[in-house]
Amino acid sequence: MSADLPVFAPRLDPLPYEVKLEARPLQQIDLVVIHCTELPDLTMARHYGERILHASGTGNSGHYYIDRDGSVHVYVRPERVAHHVRGYNPRSVGIELVNTGRYPDWLTVGSQKMEEPYTTAQIDALTMLLDHLRQELPSLRYIAGHEDLDTAHEPASDDPTVTVPRKMDPGPLFPWNAVLRATPLERLVPQSSGSL
Template sequence: MFVDHLSYVERLDKRPVDHIDLVVIHCTELPDLATARQYGERLVNHESRTGNSGHYYIERSGRIEEWVPIDRVAHHVRGFNECSIGIELDHPGRFPHWYRSDHQEMREPYTRPQLENLVRLINVLRGAIPSLRRVSGHEHLDRERLPAEDDPATQIRRKVDPGPLFPWPRFTAAIGLEFFDTPVRALKPVSAGPPR
């Protein structure tokens, strides 16, 4: 694993590792990991002078990078940051038209090295964090909808990652964590912007 912490990592809140019980799987929805790094370094939380990112990133080649240590709270999913580890898979997703109604389908499959190393990483994390017991996708935790940028009358999902091409049954069987899904509730619109 390659460790390359974000420039603001010391400003992220510390947390006890035994409070972590959830892994959230994401995809970057960007063309490559270099672009994801640029997004991760952006300071979007002005009060804390930090950005949005996951803890780990897995390139299409399978290479794993740690951008945030697990004893720090990374900003990667609404409402679950303090109890979770965010793992981002390098994947274009809906890039560059995240919020167009005619560009919501994710077409590129995840690579075998990515998926194999994702399983390896989670199994290492399970050994290091006994409280880890659940796994979910970003799309299962953030169900908000917003008006499509090309057709405001059409509501689209804000988050769709890791998407329908992610092999959930095979993956959960390989890691031994309980799949966690939030119930569908009233979805209120939010303003559009880059994913994160």
């Protein structure tokens, strides 16, 4: 291996409740869901991930987090079902890219733009992670954005007469074309695919 090639070295940092999450066979996973944290930094994303929100003593979190510097952090190993996307958790792995998104006013009428670009280091790390997951997960076939799978709208927090998207990540600045060129995974968009 050339010394110039980046080394894929994810940092294992499991959430305190990881063992309480439902176990699953790796063969069950056929989908990767791309998210952005919609938070200012990895520290705050970790804080949100550690919050207990369910009777099982677990919270909402992705499996992998990719910081702006390209470092990859494993909060939940793939053999556990993480709570990261409505309706698709049992079959999917969630990858969170650190990005401010609409923070801190996610659901206000005036905050419905995502203006922070993803870093080259993040996209390079994502590409390596997708390659790693394809080797580790025998049934992996699809990739989707959170916004592809959760298309619900909610009343805006500052004007309940207006509805706004519940989820917009990874958003318009995510380089889908480049990512799809780098992986054989097929983009899953349920509204138009009809193949779930």
